[in-house]
Amino acid sequence: MSASPASPGARQTVALALFGLALVAAPFVVDRYILSIILLCLIGAYLGQAWNILMGFCGLLSLGHALYLGLGAYGAAALYVKFGIGPWLGVFVAMALAVAASFVIGWLGFRFRIEGVYFSLLTIAFAESARIGFDNWAWLGGAAGFFLPVRAEDFGQYWNLRGGPFFFYYLALALAAGGLFVSARLRASKLGHAWLAIREDAQAARALGVNVTRARFMALFVSAAMTAVGGVYLAFWGNNIFPGQIFDMAHSIDIMLGPIVGGVGTLFGPIVGSFLLVPLGEALIEALRALGLNAPGAKALVYGFLLMGIIAAAPSGVWPWLARRLRLQDREQ
Amino acid sequence: MSLPLFVEVLIQGMLTGLVYGLMALGLSVIFGVVRVVNFAHGEFAVLAMYAAFVLFGLFHLDPIIASIPIAAAFFVIGYLLQRAVVQPFVTRPQHEQFILLVGLSIVIVNALLLIFGPESRHVDLPYSFDSFSIGSILIDEVRVYGALAALAVTAVLFAFFRFTSTGVAIRAAADNLVGAAVVGLDVKRLYAISFGVGLACVGAAGAIMMALTDMTPMLAPSLTLLAFTIVIVGGLGSMVGALAGGLLIGVAEAAASALASPSMKSMVSFGLLIVVLALRPQGLFGKAEA
Numbered sequence: 001m002s003a004s005p006a007s008p009g010a011r012q013t014v015a016l017a018l019f020g021l022a023l024v025a026a027p028f029v030v031d032r033y034i035l036s037i038i039l040l041c042l043i044g045a046y047l048g049q050a051w052n053i054l055m056g057f058c059g060l061l062s063l064g065h066a067l068y069l070g071l072g073a074y075g076a077a078a079l080y081v082k083f084g085i086g087p088w089l090g091v092f093v094a095m096a097l098a099v100a101a102s103f104v105i106g107w108l109g110f111r112f113r114i115e116g117v118y119f120s121l122l123t124i125a126f127a128e129s130a131r132i133g134f135d136n137w138a139w140l141g142g143a144a145g146f147f148l149p150v151r152a153e154d155f156g157q158y159w160n161l162r163g164g165p166f167f168f169y170y171l172a173l174a175l176a177a178g179g180l181f182v183s184a185r186l187r188a189s190k191l192g193h194a195w196l197a198i199r200e201d202a203q204a205a206r207a208l209g210v211n212v213t214r215a216r217f218m219a220l221f222v223s224a225a226m227t228a229v230g231g232v233y234l235a236f237w238g239n240n241i242f243p244g245q246i247f248d249m250a251h252s253i254d255i256m257l258g259p260i261v262g263g264v265g266t267l268f269g270p271i272v273g274s275f276l277l278v279p280l281g282e283a284l285i286e287a288l289r290a291l292g293l294n295a296p297g298a299k300a301l302v303y304g305f306l307l308m309g310i311i312a313a314a315p316s317g318v319w320p321w322l323a324r325r326l327r328l329q330d331r332e333q
Numbered sequence: 334m335s336l337p338l339f340v341e342v343l344i345q346g347m348l349t350g351l352v353y354g355l356m357a358l359g360l361s362v363i364f365g366v367v368r369v370v371n372f373a374h375g376e377f378a379v380l381a382m383y384a385a386f387v388l389f390g391l392f393h394l395d396p397i398i399a400s401i402p403i404a405a406a407f408f409v410i411g412y413l414l415q416r417a418v419v420q421p422f423v424t425r426p427q428h429e430q431f432i433l434l435v436g437l438s439i440v441i442v443n444a445l446l447l448i449f450g451p452e453s454r455h456v457d458l459p460y461s462f463d464s465f466s467i468g469s470i471l472i473d474e475v476r477v478y479g480a481l482a483a484l485a486v487t488a489v490l491f492a493f494f495r496f497t498s499t500g501v502a503i504r505a506a507a508d509n510l511v512g513a514a515v516v517g518l519d520v521k522r523l524y525a526i527s528f529g530v531g532l533a534c535v536g537a538a539g540a541i542m543m544a545l546t547d548m549t550p551m552l553a554p555s556l557t558l559l560a561f562t563i564v565i566v567g568g569l570g571s572m573v574g575a576l577a578g579g580l581l582i583g584v585a586e587a588a589a590s591a592l593a594s595p596s597m598k599s600m601v602s603f604g605l606l607i608v609v610l611a612l613r614p615q616g617l618f619g620k621a622e623a
Contacts, residue, residue: 061428108611117370117427117569121561122610128558129603136597249554253435260432297446304439308418311432315425 012328041278042172048258048270049179050226056265058219059199061120064127066251068098068224072231086160098228102220131247145242161236263317272319337469342591348480350583354576355483357563359534365570366507366527373438375556381539382548389456400540407536408529415528445550455547479541486537566609568619
């Protein structure tokens with residue numbers, strides 16, 4: 001085999017540019033169904049990036065990211081429906097709500113040295129409490145859900161996130177690209193290096209003069225705020241929010257599966273993971289339907305086995321392996 | 334709340350709490366020894382409930398009695414599971430263990446869903462609606478028997494860890510893994526036994542719970558969370574703590590159901606969890622880590 005014509009970095013840039021171009025062109029090429037699947041991939045990639053900043057960069061395992069998603073969704077939707085304040089402004093309130101919640105979790109966790117498993121379980125407890133709280137909050141519809149009005153005359157008010165499938169597709173693409181950009185910039189920053197040091201050995205980082213608590217709070221805030229933006233998107237895209245869905249632990253798990261399968265702590269892992277898992281789920285549904293097995297649970301059963309298989313076979317994720325095969329990078333990134 | 338009602342709620346809560354405690358004990362044993370958090374714990378509880386349901390349907394076996402064979406079967410399942418599936422993950426990072434066990438929990442719940450459907454199930458025992466009365470206080474008979482059974486299993490477990498050489502060896506491995514390996518203990522076997530013992534606990538507890546409540550596969554995640562809450566409140570890895578946590582959460586839930594609405598049950602236990610984490614992160618009976 002001849003030596004590669006370009007450095008892995010250049011090859012990576014080219015691959016990313018081609019991938020980006022394909023995504024930009026997709027709405028003009030593929031049908032509505034495929035486009036909706038790519039949209040789900042993009043949202044998954046974006047939320048995965050947000051989670052990955054906390055876990056992959058800083059080493060804090062959150063099992064309750066649905067909390068920030070739900071707070072973002074309810075925050076912006078409530079402002080829009082109850083007070084007529086559009087999501088272009090509401091998104092900042094949504095982010096503030098999520099950051100505030102993450103501050104409480106971080107304060108409890110870091111101040112009282114709740115680490116490892118305990119921290120993870122704390123995040124679940126908060127997400128579950130929020131689910132039960134919103135289930136019982138009649139002003140926001142309670143368990144019966146909260147609905148956004150879909151009126152023909154609002155259509156085209158893009159600043160209020162009222163648009164068609166193309167609009168939401170490109171918005172998802174922008175989110176995913178933005179998520180990648182933010183992740184890459186943060187990772188290369190001084191803060192990013194502090195996170196990596198903390199992830200590898202918090203005590204050693206502290207000894208080297210890194211303000212561990214401050215850096216952890218920053219990771220938590222960034223991750224929570226980004227996730228809340230995703231929640232705003234989901235609320236205005238789907239036009240309904242149910243506490244039992246948005247705050248559900250299954251949702252938290254969904255958010256983290258992409259980056260874990262793709263490669264925790266890598267820049268492209270969340271994207272690769274999401275673009276693998278979402279189509280896999282859809283293909284499973286189709287395959288089982290073709291086999292005449294569309295009983296509830298069949299898809300999830302296979303999915304569960306696949307998860308166990310993937311984590312047993314490729315614990316560091318698909319992306320590091322793929323990157324080596326495609327010679328997109330010469331070392332783990 | 335009047336005094337008789339208060340006492341009633343307290344006793345009912347403690348009786349349920351003993352069963353909760355047994356379930357949480359399983360989680361605590363697994364984490365304390367193998368250092369893996371069993372995220373499929375509630376799923377195993379529900380699996381045991383279905384086992385009890387099937388045994389009741391086939392042989393009219395009382396779920397409380399069925400807890401014995403189910404615990405035995407769960408021990409075998411746990412032993413094999415640790416050997417074949419979990420062991421390679423023992424030294425891996427937490428999030429990988431998490432995904433493995435979440436995958437397992439998804440498999441269990443959906444297999445049950447496929448076989449039994451989403452309907453809520455319960456067993457009708459001849460004494461389901463009987464109760465003991467002490468003065469004006471009424472206590473469900475079935476809850477008393479369930480609690481006694483849970484207490485018996487717990488006593489056996491404590492005896493196992495205290496008086497058998499395997500039990501002592503497991504405690505040694507939990508205490509000092511390197512030391513245990515140095516003196517020649519077969520740590521892998523001890524891990525497998527511990528996972529088996531942990532599942533036997535949740536198997537017995539699940540079977541007993543079948544006598545107390547209705548059940549669907551969807552109950553599993555909330556049971557997992559319940560077990561976590563109890564174990565953290567009591568102190569991860571502490572056996573006494575798991576029991577005390579079970580009692581505390583049992584009473585808190587019973588009180589919340591009586592005072593507010595049943596849906597507030599888990600809210601109260603999460604509130605308790607957060608208070609305990611803030612005041613005493615290692616749990617009520619946990620040892621502070623150096």
